[in-house]
Amino acid sequence: MYKRKGTSGTRKRPDSYLCKKYCNEGAIKDIRPDYGCKPHRMRIEYLDQIVNAYIDNLISNPEFKDFVMDNVKAINTNKVTLEKELATNKQLLEKYQKQYKKVYDDKLEDAIPEFVYREKKKELDKKIKEKKEKEQDLENKLSNLNKLENKEDLIFKAIDDIKKNGLTKEELSRLFDKIVVFAPKEITKEQKEEYNLNDEMYKELYENGGLAFHLKFMYPQTITNRRV
Numbered sequence: 071m072y073k074r075k076g077t078s079g080t081r082k083r084p085d086s087y088l089c090k091k092y093c094n095e096g097a098i099k100d101i102r103p104d105y106g107c108k109p110h111r112m113r114i115e116y117l118d119q120i121v122n123a124y125i126d127n128l129i130s131n132p133e134f135k136d137f138v139m140d141n142v143k144a145i146n147t148n149k150v151t152l153e154k155e156l157a158t159n160k161q162l163l164e165k166y167q168k169q170y171k172k173v174y175d176d177k178l179e180d181a182i183p184e185f186v187y188r189e190k191k192k193e194l195d196k197k198i199k200e201k202k203e204k205e206q207d208l209e210n211k212l213s214n215l216n217k218l219e220n221k222e223d224l225i226f227k228a229i230d231d232i233k234k235n236g237l238t239k240e241e242l243s244r245l246f247d248k249i250v251v252f253a254p255k256e257i258t259k260e261q262k263e264e265y266n267l268n269d270e271m272y273k274e275l276y277e278n279g280g281l282a283f284h285l286k287f288m289y290p291q292t293i294t295n296r297r298v
Contacts, residue, residue, distance in 0.1 A: 085114045089251070112251050117281075118237050121249070124283060125229055149215050156208040163201040170194045250282040 091107040098106035173194065177187040228244040235241050242249075252261075255276055262272045265282060274280070 087112050087114060087117060087251075117249075117251075120281060121237055121242070125232060125245075128229060149212065152208055152212050152215070156205065156212070159201055159204050159208060163198065163205065166194055166197045166201065170198065245286060247284040247286050250284070252279050252282070254279045 089107050095106045170191070173182070173187060173190045176182045177184070182190075225245070228241070232241045232245065252275060256279065257272070257275050261282075267275070
């Protein structure tokens with residue numbers, strides 16, 4: 071979304087957020103799939119009211135706080151499991167690398183035939199490659215968990231600062247990846263599945279439009295009606 075000041079003169083409009091996709095690409099055209107968008111907008115005061123109501127719900131909802139704490143526990147459990155798996159993988163990698171060196175030394179000393187060396191080398195090359203790839207994968211998973219854990223610690227701080235400092239771009243970006251505004255009849259069946267909506271909620275959003283909040287954390291994407 072782009073923030074747009076109301077125009078001056080006899081047709082002054084209220085300050086609004088305009089669709090970013092429409093501003094960048096213009097109206098829908100048959101240039102490529104998913105090109106362009108509708109020229110929809112939302113008044114800033116309405117979006118501020120909805121986001122504030124949403125944040126108030128995050129703060130006041132005990133289930134949400136429990137959900138945060140459950141995620142912290144799950145992260146710690148997953149970290150312990152991944153760290154053990156990584157340690158085991160490192161031991162196996164070192165074992166195969168030592169075996170590889172021994173096979174190579176045996177070849178240099180003519181202790182084994184060439185065909186045996188080639189077979190052993192091929193087998194160990196495969197094992198070493200698999201363990202290196204697994205090590206990288208496990209390290210990436212641990213790194214992502216550490217980032218999530220840090221974000222868990224910051225979530226309520228971000229909410230408190232938004233309540234103190236208002237809905238500035240900087241404050242909102244600490245809490246949300248994006249906020250998607252759906253015009254009436256715009257939400258698709260694929261997005262119904264993406265947001266895990268029941269039939270009643272989907273019908274409500276399809277007929278009236280609504281907002282989707284994408285939190286910067288490992289929580290389900292949440293959607294709320296525009297009339298909140």
